[in-house]
Amino acid sequence: MTSIAGMTNMRLKFPGEESLLFKDFSLSLNKGEKVLLLGPSGSGKSTLLQVLTGLIPDSVEVPMKADDIIIPDSWGFLFQDPDTQFCMPYVDEEIAFVLENLQVPREKMKSCIEYYLREAGLTFKDIHTKIQTLSGGMKQRLAIASVLALEPEVLFLDEPTAMLDPEGTKHVWETIKNVGENKTVVIVEHKIEHVIDFVDRVILLGDNGEIIADGSKEKVIDQHKQVLIDQGIWYPGVWEDYIQTRTRNTTAASINKEQEAVHLSDFSAYRGNNEVLHVEEANAHPGEWITVLGENGAGKSTLLLALMNLIKFKGTYRILEKEWKQIKLFADSITFVFQNPEFQFVTNSVYEEVAFTLKLKKWREEEISSRVNELLDLYHLQHHKHLHPYQLSTGQKRRLSVAASIVKEQPIILLDEPTFGQDAKNTFSLLEQLEQLKEEGAVIIMVTHDLNIAEHFATKVWRVENGKLVEEPPSPDYLEKQQTAVNL
């Protein structure tokens, strides 16, 4: 077999880092192979793709050297973030941008654009459509179409579905499988259930940028399962394994049916002047874990924003049996964890971040310091307390945003897809911490796409559909176990 891409004895170091990311690293990819690259975050998977395409050091200046590097003659690169792949505002213009780069004559462009969109499984009434109006999944498929316009031999995919909902993820992988059939494909991904039957070779990287395993998928996954668990990779069956090792099961015992933490009736939430969501009646009791499910754009986030009094709403809304109008500061009884943790950081250090709300409340210095340290220990952030929040890793940022949000021990916690983009290990530890809060009597109201969370953690589901909210039990088999305890 011929090698289509690869490197021998590559050394690479990011400026400012103490040690080499890769030391004498060698890898060879064969023509027609479908390769999956696995490894913990920060192990240099994305960097590796960029070296294999020559983006490092041509476009991204990183000091590196190698005895030999083979870069494929034609390649296409699909990135993670649907919003940062495009430089033009309209669908046709974006693909035209690639065609212009390749100096395709103007007369041929229109038919080329239509051809590549079809290949990527996209149809538009008018190809002059604003990219802004597309869903994340459609944006990624548009990115595939513009990559196809490069007529690549090798496709490099850097977690292309990390920011998509399950629906979009499914479509994108289907498209990739279709277009990648006769090409060499290199994939970096930590949610591997969709790709595992497509790839034939798996390369597992370790913490120090070394190859732990390289071989057929069956061999690597069977022999290195513990490594996959430790690295937090979402391998197929990760939930089953987790549930088996879980020490404690979700119980409904903590629910305090006497009290209503949140009561909604005839409640409408508005965006501008349009009613987006209507709730006939819904209740949440202390000790409950409610997952809010529904399709993209159904109004899930709108519900949370309205509960937090950030957008306009009408109707009856009681918090801890108090009318909402009598509540001076919503932030005292409700807290909100956003999808992107960075938007919640308001100070310059991890410690200050957690202490912030308490300082606003004029707590005494000793009280603040003991409460903050307690939380930093609990959320494994004690060693990083002097860092700037932006310097933390993705998982640490998420933990910090939760710690900073719940520091006042508000009884109601709203979360908007908090496990989004987190690896398996971080997800489970976050869920366990939330469970702990729930046991202590808080209400968790969480928007998520992950049905596993609804099944294994929730005590109730709020399903948002066509602008209406319906209460239902988490899932049929969950219900069987719990029916005696909870009357849903």
Next chain:
Amino acid sequence: MAIDFSYKETWLHKTNPSLKLIIIGLLFIQLLMIHNPNVLINYMVGTLLLYLFFTGHPWKRLFIIAIPFLLIFLTSSTSMIFFGQGEVTWMKWGLVHITEESFFRGLHLGFRGIIFAALGVIFALTTRPVYLFYSLMQQLKLKPKYAYSFMAAIRLIPIMIEEMQTLHYALKVRGVQAEKGIRGFYKKLKSYAIPLLSQSIRRAYRIAVAMEAKRFSNHTNRTYFYKLGFSRFDVLLMGCLLTIICLAYYTGIHHPYFSITDVRHNS
């Protein structure tokens, strides 16, 4: 949150953007040479007609955009009216000294400000940035490197607006209450600017890499999806502006509103 900014395409949209840019630039300079308020008022009426009837945007939007015009008029005229030099005193009160000359000179400046604003806004409202940059590359040989960077940057603006909204919510959730005064303003600026900038820098960097991954390079011989040339609409634009200017001069000189023909002091 999508911002609706749809409009009806008019002949002004179909003119060549580079030409339009150059013409408006020249008009800005020519405006500075007009000292007769009678001519200037006619000139202003002409440009406002263009603004109101030929940009293809809905009335409500046009009027909202016009509010700052009034502000420009007030600020630039009042300072000259109150503090300008002149002989025929109308009112004197401390530092404020209103004379006939300064009054007309102030009005003149205010009108000029309005024309500047109207011309600029006409340009902005009738030019798609993408066409402008394609035209700059094709007619004025702007390097693609700059043109595409600008186009990519423009794409980021709506994303930033959305982020600002999220940030606003997030700060409210943390219980941040707006402080008053300069200190409060500074704090607010800091709490918005840093996260927005950090996100934008990261995004810009990623877009740059993505563009190079799509084989974007600084070749000058690229092909273009949009071919922008000149058309009869460009002739129409020039004819229209020429008519406005000629009419403004003719009626301004032969049928003046005021007896003053030159607002400059000592001339």
